[in-house]
Amino acid sequence: MSQRRYFGTDGVRGKVGQYPITPDFVLKLGWAAGRVLAKQGTQKVIIGKDTRISGYMLESALEAGLSAAGLKAIFTGPLPTPAVAYLTQTFRAEAGIVISASHNPYYDNGIKFFSSEGTKLPDAIELAIEAELDKDIECVDSASLGKASRLTDAAGRYIEFCKSTFPHHLSLDGLRIVVDCAHGATYKIAPAVFSELGAEVITMGAEPNGTNINDKVGATDVAAIQARVVEEKADLGLAFDGDGDRIMMVDHLGNKIDGDQIAYIIARDALRRGELKGGVVGTLMTNLGMENGLKKLGIPFARAAVGDRYVMELLKQNDWRIGAENSGHVILLDKVTTGDAIVAALQVLVSVIDAKMSLNELASGMTLYPQVLINVRFSGDANPLEAETVKQAVQSVEEQLGDSGRVLLRKSGTEPLLRVMVEGENQEQVQSCAQYIADIVTANC
Template sequence: MSRKYFGTDGVRGKVGEMPITPDFVMKLGWAAGKVLAKQGSKKVLIGKDTRISGYMLEAALEAGLSAAGLKPVLLGPMPTPAVAYLTRTFRAEAGVVISASHNPYYDNGIKFFSAQGTKLPDEIENAIEKTMDEDIRCVESAQLGKASRIDDAPGRYIEFCKSTFPGELNLDGLKIVVDCAHGATYHIAPSVFRELGADVITMGCAPDGLNINDHVGSTAPQALVERVLQEKADLGIAFDGDGDRLIMVDHTGYEVDGDELLYIIACDLQQQGSLTGGVVGTLMTNMGLEVALAKRDIPLVRAKVGDRYVMELLQEKGWRLGGENSGHIICLDQTTTGDGIVAALQVLKAASRAGKTLFELRSDIRKFPQILINVRFVGDHDPLLSASVQQAVRDAEKILGQTGRVLLRKSGTEPLLRVMVEGENEQQVRQLAEKIAAEVTAAK
């Protein structure tokens, strides 16, 4: 069926505009409640990031769920993967996260997790959309859901994260800068690394409702680079606003992205004899990762861009490790969804086992130059249908031959066309990307 509200990662938009309005979110809570109430326990966990609009949307969701007869359980500010984990451990019917991830504070979104801590199946999301067409009908007063709060949620999740790091290892003597993007990990991540023995220097840990992802975090790593160099730290770790993405920085100030982190984790798992199958990447995964993994006889397959599609392919193949170059890494041997803190611990585990620095571990992979240009388009026209854009792509592919790629794809959350060109020669790659981007801009 055609979807009106759900995208690849829930419902998202600008606060105050459809669909991120209090009335819509209340009805979304009610519709989700009506569908989920047929399942069993009736508990639904609600977590949020640190955006100021989270208070308003949390109240709206709570009202809608209660009206449907479900019991809202409030977690307060919590990383997205923490909500997935706690949904499982509390045997809840579902988990809901109020977050727009790496977007600015004026955006927000709603995404759901199943009782198993995974994204809702398509059929459940479709059923919720269908129920949205009905009028709200409140259950009888005696059946209204009663809200409650879990006060020790942060501590529970901290202990879970630590449990994914071997008990015989520690981070003693390691100086780490941790950047929480003024987001949902601000009261979680520093404690995890400190309690494992690291000397932790924090940044992006003072959320005020408006500064989430503002020149800090995994989407703006330059601040972390500067801090790592200033503090002469061993490495830096940056999360995005809801804590499901990760970027690291080595002691030289080099940004270690999701592709390189996947390589490090995969190699460690292979050495331990616990790598199942291979690695799932996406259409954006750098060819350098594919080449480096092939040298170790580790297969790589590509899914469409988006953690939902990475997860689908992992489940289809029965593999356990996958992710995106943006730093959304899924370690199914540890948890059920992308988790920045858990992924960082797997990298640190690899470094500890190998007795190597992050700089040494990432030096084994040589990334191909990859240029990504985001081109904003307006109106109803589709730039992908433009003859001039299609011709520019064909010309670029002919020039690159077998040693490069061209990929054009639309953003799932914004009116952007992402133009990616990859090849061995950076100057050539940049010129080709800019030419295609210019054709996209000119397309009407």
């Protein structure tokens, strides 16, 4: 397969104002994507965004590029990533585009694409778009230029879809829930979904100003919602990331419940109902505790490379339905085509109601191993993974941990970071080993 130059594991992403997240490049990206997609028969593209201030600029650039290629653009305004995937299907659009850098700070942004089926674009299409970027822009005839329009009821359509994944005979009446929207794309939608299903909703992180997305709130920083759940004496908390495809939960005691635990709860409940098809797909980062917990239940488990696109590939390969990353991406293929935080949260709430158990009790079925993750920033030219001292450090730690732990070093697919992960039975040992490796990696960056 040819090497990608722009597309990472989740679209094209970077710092706003620095190549490639510049108006001129994004205009050309829109044109190049339009050219390739038009060859597939595309007439219209659904375009959503999160709440970053740069979304306005990039939205306009994409519109110009798509129009020059002859495609119609339908804009939804701020909307979760999975909502764009859903609307791409329901509108029979040939593609969907989301302007978002997901869990990253406001000064980053990105462009990710969905196919007409609401899934990530195939590798061949991404490579074709990259090839088109090498060409000069050629505008279609004036009569063939694409038009743009706004979809004013996009949020309402998605709210109704989310509610449709929750059983009609159940209600959230009596549940007191804190909902943290990370000042992101779920800020209007998530509170509406849970309150319309009967819950008493306490909302936080729902006042976006363009620069506060993911800032000390949401799925990537749960300290605020942990404190709020305890303070409000809530039954649980739901923390979404900036574009609504990641979910972290908090039990009534303020404990974080991550993507591994969420997938475990959903899989166990599906097994109880006799509706589990196959097993569960995790990633190289999935906690050993989840693997062991599923094994006790007799549920098959498989690891994919890190990234929801790889989880999806393995799910389809195995014909399974449930996949997750511990970072909070949860894919439920019997209900959605991509990671959907609101839908995943609703399925956990089904378990809470059906089993008449608290979130804390549901999550206690598996025991997470201590896991330490340290991010080391490196320059684009450095390759610390190849350094002999790094290899020796990893080997030394692996010998210390034996069969009761793991070491994983990997490059982020979205940022210039090397992630150092160490997992084992003893927290102090795991912390010490992770820092030891991270220090040596830093010395080689």
